[in-house]
Amino acid sequence: MAFDILSILRGRAGENVELQEKHINPAFAKVLRTIGFDVSYVRGTGPYLYDGTGREYLDMLAGFGVFNVGRNHPTVQKALTDFINSEQASLVKMEAPLLSGVLAEELKKRVPPNLEMVFFTSSGAEGIETAIKFARCATKKPRIVHLTHAFHGLTYGALSLNGEHHFREGFDPLPGHATAIEMNDLPALEAELAQGDVAAFILEPIQGKGVAVARDEYLLEAAKACRRRGALLILDEIQTGFARTGKLFCREHSGVAPDILVLSKSLSGGFVPVGAVMASRETFSKVYSSMERCFVHSSTFSQGGLAMAAGLATLHVIDEEKLAENAARMGAILMGGLLELKKRFELIREVRGKGLMVGIEFGRPRSFTLRLGWDLAHKVNSGIFGQAIVIPLMSDHGILTQVSGHGGDIIKLIPPLVIKEADITRFLVAFEEVLERAHHFPGPIWEVASRLAKHAFKRRTEAKPAAGQVAEQVRGGAGI
Secondary structure, eight states: OOOOHHHHHHHTTTOHHHHHHHHTOHHHHHHHHHHTOOOOEEEEEBTEEEETTOOEEEESSHHHHTOTTOBTOHHHHHHHHHHHHTTOOOOOSSSOOHHHHHHHHHHHTTSOTTOOEEEEESSHHHHHHHHHHHHHHHHOOOEEEEETTOOOOSSHHHHTTOOOHHHHTTSOSOOSOEEEEOTTOHHHHHHHHTTSOEEEEEEOSBOTTTOOBOOHHHHHHHHHHHHHHTOEEEEEOTTTTTTTTSSSSTHHHHTOOOSEEEEOGGGGTTTSOOEEEEEOHHHHHHHSOSGGGTTSSOOTTTTOHHHHHHHHHHHHHHHHTTHHHHHHHHHHHHHHHHHHHHHHOTTEEEEEEETTEEEEEEOOOSSHHHHHHHHHHHHHOTTHHHHHHHHHHHHHHOEEOEEOSSSSOEEEEOOOTTOOHHHHHHHHHHHHHHHHHHTSSSSHHHHHHHHHHHHHHHHHHHHOOGGGSHHHHHHTOTTO
């Protein structure tokens, strides 16, 4: 009998969450059911998802920032199909693959001239591991400085640079020689660099967790401080890269030139995992310092043909469809609409971000009745209110969003960059309706918060682990 993947998709349709619970991640399956996200999607195109009933969902999550060019973009599909049909020899290993050289060439055209060399990875976390190794090898220094609330991935080296206790708990002891400082605090960075043992300072120009934005002048001064002290500046643009913030790379807003640039997620086009670490020829020469060391850092699927084809096609789409310009334009409309809502609704504390990477942070309201509901919910869990907003956006309006960060109520919006003004309007209208309901206590939004709070309290009293709290589980998704 011939293998038929389509018959599996048709025959097992609707078993998604059940199979997840049985074989992969029971806790996550329970989260999906609890918050009403146990949907079986059967199709995706551009910024939209569709379930088995044909219901359309507006995707404001984009696979945690993977689908900048939208889902199933025909240009990327065709590139991959053509490559498969060409029967190219891929991953020979004792060869120099053509497409990896072409993709490296294309990436170099889009970055500062000091980033002369490229190492290809399969994920962002693998890119961070590469950057750590390269920085330590190039500087002969042991310590990495990172930011509080940073998220650079969940492999062991990357986890040691994670500013959130939630992710680190249970995995100690982590690799040492890492120090956390606050974002935008230049004196704190200077103090660490002055000790003389810092190999690199790593940061996201906009943090994925909570959408905290590094000031332009801070980035520029941090780069100067690193150079004075012989440390490297590593920019993690795994999520902010490839037009997300209205520029091809977020670094362009400030003009900062990093020593190492880490990329991934949307370079894949949403099909084949691929990432890239870019650095100077001098840095690479210290790692690959002789013929004997030509494999001193490598990865099994690095330079794989399908991944390189996906990357090349994705760059073409970003350029051809002017997605950076669209992200800037749509982001301005979205931000403007949200700031207008902030004037009307006291539960919104702050709206921040760049392009189509936007954070909406809620805060304790002024009015007595709303403050009562807020305090009751937050006695159990500090992130429940944000989830209580996300749930009706999904169930009532078919809009997929998620909370972001820990210890605060923040919704992050990172939609595919192919969205149109009508999609922005759809979100703003839905969000306004949910906010209207949230500003009446008691009311349906607070009933959702109460249900989540009771569930979290029950889990906490039964099992006691912090990760047992529903809001913490959902908020802890990698890359959110």
